[in-house]
Amino acid sequence: MILLTLSLAGSIVAAFVASDNVAITNDVTTIRVGHEQAETNDRHLAMMEFKELVEEKSQGEMEVLVYPNAQLGSEPEMIESVTLNDLQMVAATAFTQYDQRISVFELPYLFDSYEEAWNVLDGEVGQDMADLFLEDDLRILAYFENGFRHVTSNRPIESPEDLSGLVIRTPEFPISLSTFNAMGANPTPMAFGELYTALQQGTVDAQENPIANAYTSNFQEVQEYLNLTSHQYMPLPVAINEDFWQSLSTEEQEILNNSAEEAAQFHRETQRENEEKMLAELEEDGMEIVEPDTSLFEDEIDPVYNSFRQAYGDELVDRIIEAANE
Structure with missing residues (x-):
């Protein structure tokens, strides 16, 4: 009986080998990934596409568990968890806490179209920005879509x-x-998780976010106007812990990398397709859509560029502007 018990115990231990919170069960590697948006948001749909691709390409040998709605913490908290390998992956925007230079993509009115932004992100500049985070054990696999940001308010802008x-x-x-x-x-x-209540209670008068975030958060219930200011484009880096990445086989790395790139393209296309539908539904729900002359806002942003140039030099700003123009 003692030998049998020890044998069973050994089998159980072998079946649940844990390394930095990654469970390997019957040779299945489980990867946890967190994000901040609701299950109805395109971000979650893209992460579920990533999950499906990984599990299909690995023939079930890799499992992806997706945690939406900031279940695992705020964006800064989840990113920190990935640096510590307490969480394996994250889809978030708050990477400036580790290197402010990535915010060059967020300079106001930098990009005139989605295509301009994607060409820069998928090119040499995007890769160079991603490499900055390796020293913090963050490997950016792909840039998903966060989109152009607009202002909602209770007065027209x-x-x-x-x-x-x-x-x-x-x-x-x-x-x-x-x-x-x-x-x-x-x-x-x-x-972000506190925003709806803050708008409802009048703690803040307005907010700014991509259309998808306003739509899935039901901001039309607490805001009267959606003002299409398009003042910033913001990508959504998807990152994996570098130590965990290095523990994987070359084949597993390739599966994750390819799946992330395919899911990023899925996210971009889905969000573009859904924006018009979302705008129509927000309008049906009583939200007034305002289309301001954005050139009026562009005239006010020189101080933002001047400040960024002083902090990080002209070369970085000029390089990304040149890449965007190409």
């Missing part, structure tokens, strides 16, 4: 004057804060 004194929630990103300061607003950083 047709010019920078309409932003004057407006208490607007932004993420705690220096570029976001400096952009709205330059346009005369009062930017107030706040976690």
Whole structure:
């Protein structure tokens, strides 16, 4: 009986070999990935596409568990968990806490179209930005879509004057804060999970986000206007812990890399296709769509570029502007 018990115990231990919170069960490697948006958001749909691709390509030898709705913490918390290999992967925007230079993609009115942004992200500049994070054990596999950001409010925003004194929630990103300061607003950083209640209670007057985030968060219930300011484009890096990555076989790495790139393309196409539908549904729900002359806002943003150039040099800014123009 003792020998039998020891034998069974050994089998159980062998079946659940844990390495840095990664469970390997019957030769199946489980990868946990977190993000902040709801299950109805295109971001979650893209991560489920990634899960399906990985599991199909690996013939079931790799399993991806997706945790939406900030179940595993805020974006900064999840990214930190990935640096520690407590979480294997994350889809998030808050990477500036490790290197501010990645915020060059967020300079206001940098890109005129999605295609411009994608060409830069998928090219040499995007790879160079990704390499900056390897020293923090973050390997960016692909840039998913966060999209162009717009302002929702309870008054129409047709010019920078309409932003004057407006208490607007932004993420705690220096570029976001400096952009709205330059346009005369009062930017107030706040976690996304607290935003709906803050809008409902009047803690903040307005917020800015891609259309998909406003739509899936039901901001039309607490905001009257969606103002298509397109003031920033923001990518969504998907990163994996570098130590965990190096523990995988070459074949497993290739599966993850290819699946991330395919899921990124799926996300971009899905979000583009859904935006018009989302706008129509928001309008049906009573939200008024405002299409301001964005050139009026562009005239106010020189201080943002000047500040970034002073902090990180002209070369980085000029290089990305040149890449965008190409």
